[in-house]
Amino acid sequence: MKNKIKLWLRSYGSALTEVPGWPDAPVSARVRRALPALLPCIGMLVIVGWTFAFQAPRARAQRAALAPLLALESNISSLRLAFSEQQATEIAARAAGASRLFLASPAELPEFLQTLKKEAAERGWEANFFTADTADSTNAEGAVVGYLPVRGKLTPAAGNAEQFASLESVLERFSSLGRRIDLIRLGVRADEHRWLHAELNFRLVYLLPR
Numbered sequence: 422m423k424n425k426i427k428l429w430l431r432s433y434g435s436a437l438t439e440v441p442g443w444p445d446a447p448v449s450a451r452v453r454r455a456l457p458a459l460l461p462c463i464g465m466l467v468i469v470g471w472t473f474a475f476q477a478p479r480a481r482a483q484r485a486a487l488a489p490l491l492a493l494e495s496n497i498s499s500l501r502l503a504f505s506e507q508q509a510t511e512i513a514a515r516a517a518g519a520s521r522l523f524l525a526s527p528a529e530l531p532e533f534l535q536t537l538k539k540e541a542a543e544r545g546w547e548a549n550f551f552t553a554d555t556a557d558s559t560n561a562e563g564a565v566v567g568y569l570p571v572r573g574k575l576t577p578a579a580g581n582a583e584q585f586a587s588l589e590s591v592l593e594r595f596s597s598l599g600r601r602i603d604l605i606r607l608g609v610r611a612d613e614h615r616w617l618h619a620e621l622n623f624r625l626v627y628l629l630p631r
Contacts, residue, residue: 522601523566524627530569533600533625537573540594545581546619548591549574568603568624575619588619601626 524530534550541548551572575591577584588609595602606622 520628522599522626524569524600524625527567527569527627529627530571530625533598534571536598537595540598541575541591542578544591544594545578545583545587546591547576547578549576565629566626567629568626570605570622570624573621573623575621577618 524533530552534552537550538548551574553570553572575588577587581587592607602623602625604621604623606620608620610617610620
């Protein structure tokens with residue numbers, strides 16, 4: 422089999438380089454004779470080598486870089502098939518409404534706590550709030566919101582005769598200010614004659630940078 426291949430290659434080479442009417446033509450003449458057939462083959466080999474050596478790795482790298490976008494596009498297409506345009510609009514509106522319940526950043530917390538103090542004062546309660554240091558806190562991977570824990574102390578102002586009703590009014594007002602407040606603990610200290618103070622722990626939600 423090996424000998425047959427050699428014979429075939431020799432025959433093909435002879436036929437390719439044969440100069441008609443010149444059996445003992447020199448090598449230079451034979452090469453010129455073979456060039457019209459060899460040049461396209463050499464060009465094809467160069468193109469194939471360039472493709473495998475340079476283009477294919479670049480194409481693989483580009484596909485890997487675009488893989489997240491392709492996956493996102495696939496998810497979007499799936500959602501479009503699962504939901505109508507009207508449902509998508511309603512979901513977007515609900516998402517926008519929910520995002521308005523969150524603080525844009527922790528920098529908004531002091532101003533919002535001042536608003537809580539003002540609302541409490543208008544209802545006969547003195548409010549003091551204490552916040553934890555969140556500089557070193559870490560959020561779960563992939564989280565889109567973070568939490569700001571707050572501890573508060575409410576003391577009835579002098580002349581507040583309706584302490585229970587006014588405290589209820591304060592808490593209701595806190596929950597209607599347009600921000601999400603997660604109440605964790607509420608404790609009231611009182612004796613048989615009057616309420617001394619109320620303590621509460623809650624947290625506010627803020628959007629993490631994307």
